[in-house]
Amino acid sequence: MIIGLDGMTFDVMKPLTEQGVMPTCKSLMDRGSWGTLMSTVPPVTGPAWVSFATGKQPGNHGVFDFFKPTKANNKARISRRVVNAREVDGKTLWQILTEAGKTSIVMNVPVSYPAAPIKGVMLADMLSPHKEGDFSWPRDLIQTLEPKLGEYTITVNWQGYSAARPQQFIDDEIKCEWQRTRYCLHLMDQYPDWELCFPCFTETDRMMHAMWNYLDPKEREKLKKSGKYDQAVMDKVIEFYREQDKMIAQLLEKAGPETTVFFVSDHGFGPLYGKFMVNNFLAQRGLLVVNQMKIRQALALILLKKMWFKFLKAIGFQAWARQRLTRRAARQSGAARTFYDVFYESIDWEKTKAYMASNTEGGLYLNVKGRQLYGSHVDHGCIEPRDYEKVRNEVIEALRDIRHPDTGRPMLSHVKVREEVYTGKYVQRAPDIVFFLDNGEWIADFSLGKGAFRKADWKTGSGMHRMEGCFLACGPGIRHNPNVTTDIFNVVPTVLGYMGLPIPDDMDGKFIREAFTDEWLAAHEITYAGSSSQEGKGWGEGQDVFNPDEEQVLVDRLRGLGYLD
Ligand SMILES: [Zn+2]
Numbered sequence: 001m002i003i004g005l006d007g008m009t010f011d012v013m014k015p016l017t018e019q020g021v022m023p024t025c026k027s028l029m030d031r032g033s034w035g036t037l038m039s040t041v042p043p044v045t046g047p048a049w050v051s052f053a054t055g056k057q058p059g060n061h062g063v064f065d066f067f068k069p070t071k072a073n074n075k076a077r078i079s080r081r082v083v084n085a086r087e088v089d090g091k092t093l094w095q096i097l098t099e100a101g102k103t104s105i106v107m108n109v110p111v112s113y114p115a116a117p118i119k120g121v122m123l124a125d126m127l128s129p130h131k132e133g134d135f136s137w138p139r140d141l142i143q144t145l146e147p148k149l150g151e152y153t154i155t156v157n158w159q160g161y162s163a164a165r166p167q168q169f170i171d172d173e174i175k176c177e178w179q180r181t182r183y184c185l186h187l188m189d190q191y192p193d194w195e196l197c198f199p200c201f202t203e204t205d206r207m208m209h210a211m212w213n214y215l216d217p218k219e220r221e222k223l224k225k226s227g228k229y230d231q232a233v234m235d236k237v238i239e240f241y242r243e244q245d246k247m248i249a250q251l252l253e254k255a256g257p258e259t260t261v262f263f264v265s266d267h268g269f270g271p272l273y274g275k276f277m278v279n280n281f282l283a284q285r286g287l288l289v290v291n292q293m294k295i296r297q298a299l300a301l302i303l304l305k306k307m308w309f310k311f312l313k314a315i316g317f318q319a320w321a322r323q324r325l326t327r328r329a330a331r332q333s334g335a336a337r338t339f340y341d342v343f344y345e346s347i348d349w350e351k352t353k354a355y356m357a358s359n360t361e362g363g364l365y366l367n368v369k370g371r372q373l374y375g376s377h378v379d380h381g382c383i384e385p386r387d388y389e390k391v392r393n394e395v396i397e398a399l400r401d402i403r404h405p406d407t408g409r410p411m412l413s414h415v416k417v418r419e420e421v422y423t424g425k426y427v428q429r430a431p432d433i434v435f436f437l438d439n440g441e442w443i444a445d446f447s448l449g450k451g452a453f454r455k456a457d458w459k460t461g462s463g464m465h466r467m468e469g470c471f472l473a474c475g476p477g478i479r480h481n482p483n484v485t486t487d488i489f490n491v492v493p494t495v496l497g498y499m500g501l502p503i504p505d506d507m508d509g510k511f512i513r514e515a516f517t518d519e520w521l522a523a524h525e526i527t528y529a530g531s532s533s534q535e536g537k538g539w540g541e542g543q544d545v546f547n548p549d550e551e552q553v554l555v556d557r558l559r560g561l562g563y564l565d
Pocket of ligand 1 (some may be wrong): 267
């Protein structure tokens with residue numbers, strides 16, 4: 001059994017086990033191997049879970065972000081779309097187990113839509129536009145389960161709650177997680193021959209985004225000093241983890257004592273102090289040129305849309321009717337453009353040298369001639385290929401001038417060029433420059449025309465991703481070792497080796513030997529053979545999985561989770 005705990009870090013879990021809040025987790029830590037699981041660069045849910053599932057680095061599976069560049073029918077001829085499972089270059093653990101004749105139960109793993117035909121059962125994730133069709137495998141599964149088990153929530157939109165009622169937000173997250181647990185317990189009964197059961201809990205991530213100022217002792221002290229601390233909220237935060245532990249206990253009890261359990265998180269967490277509008281900074285430096293007219297037009301459209309919503313609300317239209325009417329109106333006015341269409345159209349591509357294209361990609365692109373980025377028909381490039389290194393260095397030097405808004409000290413950390421960070425066949429698709437600001441305490445934001453900085457608040461959240469996630473393994477043959485440090489793409493090769501299957505040669509990951517007893521290692525041979533590559537899938541396939549309405553649902557969902565503006 002693999003339990004996915006999105007964004008979990010031992011910085012949070014360990015103190016909670018010591019305080020008796022998470023006794024099941026404590027007992028696993030007392031017996032098993034555990035430690036830091038290093039995420040992908042960037043430490044973002046989409047690429048990180050894909051790296052987990054395939055045992056490959058982003059440079060080899062082709063997913064660097066929640067979004068991918070795409071051709072578009074707009075003036076810029078380029079836009080972005082949400083990624084999906086069909087374009088991942090690399091077989092997932094559950095595809096490999098299917099080929100080996102083993103049954104899997106897989107639930108809510110990010111970037112698993114459309115649900116793959118596997119031996120067993122699968123419910124897809126937050127990047128599913130709805131619960132119909134491709135959301136489940138077998139295809140009608142969710143429709144047969146909901147009448148028995150009650151409504152299944154894909155994800156809770158935490159941006160929809162106000163700072164004034166975090167208890168309501170946490171209650172809804174707990175409810176959502178218990179529902180996932182009930183579904184998982186039911187599926188374990190329905191598919192008793194399962195050899196892999198992998199429920200992924202994503203609500204842990206929302207909690208840490210929203211409630212980090214309560215979870216981190218230093219931040220909690222600051223909150224107390226500011227007079228904003230509320231003990232009732234703290235109690236509710238603790239309740240979330242108490243309930244999470246109970247869910248894990250029920251899953252393990254159902255699985256039985258002979259079951260080996262792994263905990264995996266896709267990244268860790270740390271404090272977030274604010275956002276830095278990096279494209280506006282590049283514009284100040286003359287490295288990016290914005291078409292101000294376009295921005296004014298886009299803002300006017302947004303304002304009109306807001307007024308239209310207000311009007312519909314005033315005359316008592318239900319939310320669904322409002323949405324339908326708004327979309328129809330948008331289409332008829334020729335404005336059925338995504339957020340990204342507006343972004344790309346707002347940039348003057350003849351004059352722009354560098355730009356950030358997504359909040360969740362952790363880097364900048366250079367606008368190089370002849371690159372025809374994004375499969376676009378139009379070559380937007382303005383940098384001569386021979387000047388690539390020179391301009392890239394100029395941009396890095398410019399980024400070194402980013403200064404903290406209060407203290408004025410430089411904020412750039414971990415700046416790297418892409419070939420230092422990535423290896424593999426898709427490196428050329430990665431951002432040219434990858435960087436962090438204050439080790440992740442500030443996050444670069446790609447919004448155009450909205451000032452230089454934004455201090456963290458309820459909307460941005462008080463926590464943000466870090467590289468250090470968590471790994472735990474406990475079961476027969478696994479030693480007690482509380483000092484494991486390993487990479488996220490090593491877990492699936494380890495699970496395959498542990499199950500007696502060969503590890504595909506072209507996985508980046510390796511078997512995590514330090515988690516196993518000498519006796520187990522002496523009695524078992526770990527073999528590497530075959531390939532799990534899905535050649536050509538990483539860039540090209542999966543373009544048409546979502547229609548424009550579905551794409552809009554997903555962009556709205558990612559916005560609801562705080563990953564856009
Ligand atoms: Zn995550």
